[in-house]
Amino acid sequence: MRRTVPLWITAIAGVALVISAFLPATRGWGEDVATWFSILAAVAFVLGGGNLLKVHLRKISDRQSGWGYSSIVLACFFATLWVGLFKVGVHPNPKYPDVAYSGQTQGIGSPFWWLYEYAFKPLTSTMFAMLAFYVASAAFRAFRAKNVEAVLLLGTAFIILLGRTFAGVVLTGWIPADGAFAGLRLENLSVYVMQVFNTAGNRAIIIGIALGIASTSLKILLGIDRSYLGSGD
Template identity: 60%
Template sequence: MMRRTIPMLILASAGLLLIVAKFSPFTVSWQETVLGWFNILAAVAFVLGAGNLLAVNLEQISSRRPGWAYAAITLFAFAVTLVVGMFKVGAVPNGMHPDIHLAGAHDVPQAPFGWIYDYMLVPLTSTMFAMLAFYVASAAFRAFRAKNIEAILLLGTAFIILLSQTAAGMFLTGWIPEDSVFSFLRLDVMKRGITEHIQTAGMRAITIGIALGVAATSLRLIFGIDKSYLSKT
């Protein structure tokens, strides 16, 4: 009973407080305190996460399960980055406190931690993001099928946006004078019409729905009507 009641009380009081803080400056400091608690919890939980990462990967290595070599690489990378970052290995000395090692800068390219960032994290992250181009192409090939009127409209819109976002848009329709009655046939004009009016209108409708959904969900949680996130054990 207490396992569910106390978390619900904490949620209700914190939730109401955050609402009140929107309207009263005097509760802003309480709000900051509540958000501070979350940061502390998240920091402590990070240790839990790191422990879990170690446990799962060590277990995989010790039982020689398929892919154990990847687990070993993960742990090696984790350990190296942790040690290099935490102890500021090879940090560039601070001009004002050259004798204090921990005052040095470790996130500059000359330091090992900065090197890891510049030459490992940046390329890896960029590569993953760049893969989106490939997935967008395969999704477009598979999903953009003119099966009905709505799909045909979607298809036409996609062509206009795709062309107008490149020099092809100007090449194809750039010759139509901007001040002529036919200017609406220019791809850049059509794109503006689609993005600024049709898309924005649709986006606003979705956003209003989402905002109301957030409000209703929050009220269900604050008043303890929805308890599904709590353990029943």
């Protein structure tokens, strides 16, 4: 039962989506399934929260390495949940001044806004910005012209790196912009690489992936591939 019901739900939903794409009269089926999916996606937020609690509470109770970080995660999670869910410090909506909790959680100056502006935003920006440092270090240590393929990759990287900045204009600005060799200007070369080589390669990959997805989807819809149920089949 635990395996049959999910299999049938998957098969019915999948078949409905496939049919609705080909028969306009059944378009509503596809919309219904998409709506179910959205409801599930919203529920997934709750499940995600539950899973986060489970993982980190276990880490803390087992005193695993880094359990201190887990306690910070949980403290932040509960603080944000409490501030957001109970609308802490939110002023009532001017339209409904007598109705409790009528204001917007995310209004400027509210604690939730403060958490976003001064905690979430700088932290996520910092995490992403750190990539620049690691990419630079990796470029110095790992980007080697060991063979023909690596040389081609290096050459393309130089064209894109320089062509996407004003350096490209400075270095190859002497080539007449309207002349026969204008295509050799770095800024034009970088566009050419992106539009021709990149597009050709990507289209091939996209077509390959699409065929793979179609094949895997069929296996899932027909119940041949059940690995998504976690059975290991």
